[in-house]
Amino acid sequence: MDITDIKHEALELNEEMTKWRRFFHRHPETGFQLPRTKEFLQEKLTELGLNITGNYAESGLAAVVKGELRAENKRTLAIRADMDALNLQEETDKEYVSQESGKMHACGHDAHMAMALGAAKILQQNRDQFAGRVKFIFQPAEEIGQGAEAMLAEGVFQEEPVPDAVLGCHIGSLWSLPSGKVGYRKGPLMAAADMIEIKIKGKGGHGAVPHTAVDAIVTGAEVVSALQKIVSRKISPLDSVVISIGEFNAGSAFNIIAEEAHISGTVRTLNEDIRKRLPEMIEDVLEGVCLEMGADYELEYTYGPPVLENDSDFTEFFVELATEMLGEENVVEIPNPTMGGEDMAYFLQQVPGTFFGVGSMNLEKETDYPHHNPKFDIDEEVLWIGSALFVATALNWL
Ligand SMILES: [Zn+2]
Ligand SMILES: [Zn+2]
Known part of the structure; x- marks a missing residue:
């Protein structure tokens, strides 16, 4: 499976990922209590054939795809998606508007879950193409900065398969990335x-x-x-x-x-x-x-989440793949860290990896509102990008 195949498979999945994302968007849940979100994930992951290896921090879970290629050194790549929404009344008139009064996915975590599910589907169907394991980590309570720490305390990075690297992304208007562009940064990215x-x-x-x-x-x-x-x-x-x-x-x-x-x-x-x-x-x-x-x-x-620090070598490796897939003009370096916090930092303290940005700012679609704004929305046409980059990194790194 080369980069072009990955791109095509992910593009074909964009519609299904959109449906998943809209389900999450309609049913936002906050903090550690995300029963409906978790149930949907469990159902989909099982349907896709993944093995759910653990439950953590009330609503968090880990699910694994086992590569079937033989190799001496089998490694595990963790792919992390956060799950929680915000206590905020949505003010969009989209057909997938939040059904829960006073709650809204206004940070794009609904899209993160959809992109991770998409990657799980592609990797599961192509498990004869890689060795090692991909461990999907669905994490609650990011917005209150506690979910990652809680999952780690309950052993998500100690239990088999133990991750050797971790990958995650944030969609949206963070870092002012227009739709179709991917942002990266070596070293500190968030405060x-x-x-x-x-x-x-x-x-x-x-x-x-x-x-x-x-x-x-x-x-x-x-x-x-x-x-x-x-x-x-x-x-x-x-x-x-x-x-x-x-x-x-x-x-x-x-x-x-x-x-x-x-x-x-x-x-x-x-x-x-x-x-x-x-x-x-x-x-x-x-x-x-x-x-x-x-x-x-x-x-x-x-103390809240630590500094989010991207590993230089891993980021370099990721940037090469992203450039091959999207073209140099669509892979941009984020010049300065932001003072926002992100609890992905706890995972990146444990193992090397990278946290990248998937731009989804599109003026025509009005997806340029800031995060945590009641009119926030994402450009669903970029879901494939996050998914394809997860898959490409997994296949090439494993
Ligand atoms: Zn947020
Ligand atoms: Zn967020």
């Missing part, structure tokens, strides 16, 4: 995404006599602005760090000095060494400001 939660504890009092109280709002406001100085004054301008405060809650009435303030935010980094230094830098700011104001504080720093 580590951590969360901070801060509680400022002051002393409540009458608004008229501030000197008898400890104002949690003034302290909190000081903390918010002082935190911005970490990025501007303490991190090299050549390194990328984001600290964004998204919540600030305090106070109960206009003339009462607030006793407590609750602040939360996100911390994004592209470098593990800097990431490790941040909790202390944040704590220093809190300590300093609170000391000055006479307030106490609590800080909770929660």
Whole structure:
């Protein structure tokens, strides 16, 4: 099976993949609870002849295609697709609009599952063409950054067949890729995404006599602005760090000095060494400001997905295949990493591999809305691309 055959088989499957994608799109589920999505996958995978080798993290599963070629060194390639949707009310008038009120596949994970199913079908039908194993990993709870870690904790990368490399993709308008183009990047592609939660504890009092109280709002406001100085004054301008405060809650009435303030935010980094230094830098700011104001504080720093790091050699290998299939003009290097997080990073921490972009921005089809927007949609005509690239990488790498 050469690249042209793979392309043809995937193109022929585009219609069926579209149907699968629309099923998922009509029935979005969120977080770890994805019973209907899982049932559909189980049914299809079994129908295609794959062996379901394990259930993980409530709704996640692994299914395997066994290559039949003889070889001394049999390897396993994992192909990962995330499964979850978002808590968002869809605002499109497409015939496949979400049937679940307040839930929507607004990130394209519906397409990821369809492309993986398509690849499973082609590989299963051509298992005499390769040695080793392809392990399909369907993962819940990507949007909350917890699914990959949970599946790993339950042994998905320890149980046979143990993956030697991992492949995944993201469809959509991320990286501004037009329909038909594929994006890649060696090294860091997406940021580590951590969360901070801060509680400022002051002393409540009458608004008229501030000197008898400890104002949690003034302290909190000081903390918010002082935190911005970490990025501007303490991190090299050549390194990328984001600290964004998204919540600030305090106070109960206009003339009462607030006793407590609750602040939360996100911390994004592209470098593990800097990431490790941040909790202390944040704590220093809190300590300093609170000391000055006479307030106490609590800080909770929660680590989210790490930096998503693509292996250079594996990415190079992938790019050659993609170029052969799609032509040089359609395989573009993503110049800079994005500060968005993606829990595929946990899998890429375990084994080498690559996470690539499948562009689906098309102005005429109105598929250029940003991810997580209520009008988000994908260009279904590119589903074959993700699928064909999964298959080509599997066949050539195994
Ligand atoms: Zn998303
Ligand atoms: Zn996503």
